[in-house]
Amino acid sequence: xxxxxxxxxxxxxxxxxxxxxxxxxxxxxxxxxxxxPDVELSDWKFTVKVGPxxxxxxxxxxxxxxxxxxxxxxxxxxTSWSKLDTVWEGVLIDDILAEAGLERPTDFISAHCYDxxxxxxxxxxxxxxxxxxxxxxxxxPLSPDHGGPARLLVPHLYFWKSAKWVNALQFTxxxxxxxxxxxxxxxxxxxWREQRYTND
Amino acid sequence: xxxxxxxxxxxQSCVIEEIVQQxxxxxxxxxxxxxxxxxxxxxxxxxxLTAPDGYSAMRSYSIASxxxxxxxxxxxxxxLPDGEVSQFFHGVAAIGDEIELRGPLGGHFLWxxxxxxxxxxxxxxxxxxPLMAMVRQxxxxxxxxxxxxxxxxxxxxxxxxxxxxxSIETDDPAFVLAxxxxxxxxVRASDFARRIDVxxxxxxxxxxxxxxxxxxxxxSNGFVNIxxxxxxxxxxxxxxxxxxxxxx
Numbered sequence: 001x002x003x004x005x006x007x008x009x010x011x012x013x014x015x016x017x018x019x020x021x022x023x024x025x026x027x028x029x030x031x032x033x034x035x036x037p038d039v040e041l042s043d044w045k046f047t048v049k050v051g052p053x054x055x056x057x058x059x060x061x062x063x064x065x066x067x068x069x070x071x072x073x074x075x076x077x078x079t080s081w082s083k084l085d086t087v088w089e090g091v092l093i094d095d096i097l098a099e100a101g102l103e104r105p106t107d108f109i110s111a112h113c114y115d116x117x118x119x120x121x122x123x124x125x126x127x128x129x130x131x132x133x134x135x136x137x138x139x140x141p142l143s144p145d146h147g148g149p150a151r152l153l154v155p156h157l158y159f160w161k162s163a164k165w166v167n168a169l170q171f172t173x174x175x176x177x178x179x180x181x182x183x184x185x186x187x188x189x190x191x192w193r194e195q196r197y198t199n200d
Numbered sequence: 201x202x203x204x205x206x207x208x209x210x211x212q213s214c215v216i217e218e219i220v221q222q223x224x225x226x227x228x229x230x231x232x233x234x235x236x237x238x239x240x241x242x243x244x245x246x247x248x249l250t251a252p253d254g255y256s257a258m259r260s261y262s263i264a265s266x267x268x269x270x271x272x273x274x275x276x277x278x279x280l281p282d283g284e285v286s287q288f289f290h291g292v293a294a295i296g297d298e299i300e301l302r303g304p305l306g307g308h309f310l311w312x313x314x315x316x317x318x319x320x321x322x323x324x325x326x327x328x329x330p331l332m333a334m335v336r337q338x339x340x341x342x343x344x345x346x347x348x349x350x351x352x353x354x355x356x357x358x359x360x361x362x363x364x365x366x367s368i369e370t371d372d373p374a375f376v377l378a379x380x381x382x383x384x385x386x387v388r389a390s391d392f393a394r395r396i397d398v399x400x401x402x403x404x405x406x407x408x409x410x411x412x413x414x415x416x417x418x419x420s421n422g423f424v425n426i427x428x429x430x431x432x433x434x435x436x437x438x439x440x441x442x443x444x445x446x447x448x
Contacts, residue, residue: 001213001300003249005292009284010255021248021258023284030421031445033308035428035438080246080258116439145421183307196246197305199208 019191022082030145037114037165044149048100049170056100066091073155076191088153090134093126106171111152114165119178158189211302216295223358226278226326236271239263241311241333245303259285262329266336278326309444311337315345317413322427324352327419328360346409348376352396354383376407398433418444
């Protein structure tokens with residue numbers, strides 16, 4: 001349905017990079033469901049679990065000895081903004097799992113966070129260089145607003161999957177809905193298929 | 201809606217029934233739904249505008265009206281300097297125009313049901329919209345749960361729904377209204393002439409009968425950070441604070 005009198009900005013020459021219903025932003029909006037947690041690096045820990053069992057725990061300095069990778073990716077927030085060519089640096093999930101000595105104990109992962117947020121992502125969407133635990137954005141340590149000290153980065157899914165303040169990855173038997181997935185949002189969240197809400 | 205139910209929230213066409221200039225930068229749009237729905241105070245709709253060349257722009261807007269049977273919802277839209285959708289609503293949209301939307305959406309920032317314990321609401325600018333739906337729902341259902349609204353605005357004329365809020369406050373001893381007016385002297389002695397800070401939150405908590413077990417904060421990200429810092433420093437637990445931040 002054409003809206004009377006609306007022309008809009010259009011997507012310009014980047015149109016093919018912008019999923020349906022999204023618009024470009026130059027700034028980096030901040031959206032989160034609660035207060036920004038204050039996480040001291042001296043207290044920071046990151047755990048990989050299989051079910052209830054912790055397989056490997058790193059502190060901040062141990063985690064920083066893992067191999068670092070830079071990813072430049074477009075990101076897409078379900079609230080409809082997209083941002084192109086964002087530059088991240090962190091540890092690929094492949095490298096984290098290799099260090100934990102895990103291959104594929106199950107097909108699903110729940111990411112857990114300092115603010116008790118969680119989100120679910122199939123393992124296949126986290127490995128083969130697709131995703132990382134990001135420690136830097138645009139060359140700088142991640143600010144608390146953007147999930148610092150560390151956030152998950154799964155750039156090909158809507159950005160709520162890129163959980164801020166992440167502190168654990170847990171292998172689960174089934175695809176267990178996380179925070180937003182239990183509150184009306186899509187279980188998978190592919191921006192190119194506009195999987196915004198539960199039954200999209 | 202709040203569970204993974206089978207309900208599909210599909211797009212529908214609605215008609216602009218009425219437009220009201222509420223403050224210098226905020227207009228209310230009353231939209232008549234083709235397919236009426238019952239929402240929960242705090243929920244939003246996604247609005248989609250489509251250009252003749254097929255380009256479309258989507259934005260989320262909180263519903264400011266309380267759930268009712270009238271099939272009309274109210275959105276309070278603030279004109280943003282660079283907002284392609286808000287500029288359309290403020291500059292082009294007219295009564296009788298058809299707009300596409302889908303809703304109700306969102307299952308987190310919701311007025312509690314049942315509501316047993318005191319509630320603290322903190323908002324700024326058009327961030328009042330979902331909080332106003334809560335205040336209106338509380339009133340429509342004659343709920344007596346102590347509720348405080350701490351609302352920040354630049355000047356008195358920037359206070360959205362000012363008359364209605366003052367009249368609810370006059371009528372209802374369990375409802376506390378505190379304004380934080382940042383760019384002029386407030387008229388009432390009980391209001392504040394500064395930005396929200398910890399001592400302000402403490403004072404509003406002292407006026408509220410009982411300790412809140414739910415806090416809702418809505419506004420720009422900068423505002424929400426300042427307001428939640430104030431709430432946490434005033435001793436409220438982070439787990440009871442729900443935020444909704446604008447941007448993008």
